[in-house]
Amino acid sequence: MPTTRFTPSDVDELRAVLADTTASHPRLLVEGAGTAATTGGRPDPADAVVDTTGLSGVLRYNPADMTVAVRAGTPLTQVQAELAGQRVAFDPARGRRGATVGGLLATADGGPARQQFGVLRDLVIGATVVLADGTVAHSGGHVIKNVAGYDLAKLFHGSLGTLGVVAEVVLRLHPLPRHVVTVAVPGPAEEATRTGTDLLGRGIEPAALEWTPDSGLLVRLEGTEEGVLARAGAVEAVGGTILSDDAQAAAWAGVDAVADPAAPGTTVLRAGTLPSDGPGFVATLAAAAARAGADLAVSSGVGTGVHTVALTGGDHAAVLAAAHAAAGPAVTVLRHDGLDPDAPLWGPPPAAVALLRAVKQRFDPTGRFGAGRLSPWLAPVRDVPATEGVPA
Template identity: 50%
Template sequence: MRTGDLPTIRPTDLAQARDALRDATRAGQRVLLRGAGTAQSWGAPVREADLVVDTTGLDNLVAYNPADMTVAVGAGMPLAKLQQSLDGQRVALDAARVTDGATVGGLLATADAGPVRATYGTLRDLVIGVIVVLADGTVARSGGHVIKNVAGYDLAKLFTGSLGAFGLVAEIVLRVHPAPEATATLAVACEVGTAFDRARTLLDSPLEPVALDWHAGRLLARFEGTASGAQTRVRKAAELAGADGVVLEGEEEDAAWTSLADLVRGAEGETVMRAGTRPDELPIHAAALEALAAEYDVTARLTTSVGVGVQTVALSGGDPAGHAAVVAGWREALLASGASVTLHRRIVGLDDLVPSWGPAPATVPLLQSIKKQLDPEHRLAPGRFAPWF
């Protein structure tokens, strides 16, 4: 479906967002909620929508309290823009899509995160308050503007990863952290099969890397803090790693993490899938992926947040049938150990060969019940979670 051909409404405040969804309900319209559009290919394709509600007009800075370490923003604000508004502080999230203009609300709705997820988690772990608009225009709130606030049902967690199927996220209150003065990265050459063991050595040390990712034949360990503190810890980490460890600085360090982000985003003509697994099962799953890619003449590039077990794979080369066989085969292998695989990007023709979602998990009846309560007519993001609901 080409969303550019659909009528579009771009509310600029909560009242307009409420009215847009209320009026769509009265007209019986099916609605696609869209921010910057950087994750529209995630999950199953949305089909037969009648209207796009563009959230990028909800981009105001509502309140910023540096002393309380909180900031409230419209969900349509790009995270990169928000970061520039903070004084010596940051939202501790470095998802690959941030440089593409991903919005705060979109990052919550996709449950996306980057390498520092190992320390700070995803956006859901930083949200302390949220305002949402349900399918019929009902406005709901939870949380507040202080970190220790506990008020009502935690809507932020409910909407995390909902991909626009439960309602529109209008405003978010976030916890912020001090911005580091400096970063330093240790690159340890190793095969993916031994990456977990090498990472465990660093995790068992008192050096506290904020990110541990395996990418392009190297384990990357990022350290943050004061200039002297980051340098001291990365050099001690290099001593632990021995001859295989190299300290990256400046442009070389930036290039390593940019390369990782490029793989996660993917490119035209690639299929990108993300998996959540047990961290210690990385060698098994990497070997299975390599065997499948070789069997179907497809190139598979893998990067993984080693200590967390979040793996992203970019498939290129071959044809749609080959991509479909690798996706289906790897998904089957991971499901046997309780893991999951989600499509984030696909080669043309893939949707006709393999589903975007795997077999329904045991939680699907619960998700269906929530969907029925929040969007009983199934008008929001129709088809996004097909065939589950």
């Protein structure tokens, strides 16, 4: 680990740190709360760490406009705590461990609320980023509807600290629901997918629709009390049981535990598939895990086709290989504690890998940021077949 650690507390300090250290500390590692230190790669040794946790605090909260501007190093939980009757409609598992807003953006993390509200790409309406040479750039603003200019926040979504440092973020807010109920419908993945598709088609509008083998299909309903109860009744009619408050909390904690497990030596990956391919994908991974002697925990967004898989024990590389084979570039390794240090974390590159590299080259031409992350897509090695665009 490098010994030098910069902890700027506002955009100006961050700009100065980056601008002043291009020669002295050419290679930097951006770090937030450290809750996703191993996501998406194995960072190469750097000359210094840029610690964003000092960039903390709510800058401007406009409850009537339902927007909040925060420094990117602010923990999500702290943002939520400062809102009155409102929320950032975003529930990533590692939020409870103090993950920062900027870190959650850079890792493209998300939770079950993805079903209705999406993830930070969908909730961020403005961003301030600082580039390798200290350039401070804004995009978006403080209004929800805004198409002026390119949306740099999207570009930084999933960038894993390879393009620059996210300094400030403006978020759109949603009202806190007056009433929340979770209905559990037991059954295997195929049945959950069928039930979920049916419920969506009937306009039930679930806030979350997540399946785990233990809980079955969890249908989270938010709204007015009478509205929620009416919809809960419809879910009960297809075999569901309304969970008590405690059972509800336990069930969602179980979903969180897949994405952010406490056990050491765990590998966690996230993958996207067509929703209807979800059960097959989960079965493929379960079979691979059984062959490799690994225990597999899974939670699947039935409406979104986003699956989170945790592996303990056994050989994780074989299961990851099966995931890469089935879901290609839509697989991210959130934690690789159970993998060998040289096991490849990324699968086949996306069709647009040449564009990823071009963006990286333009934004960070000297390669200051995040070496080792998003590798080998950004730094190609010979044996990775590129499926990038070919002239038609």
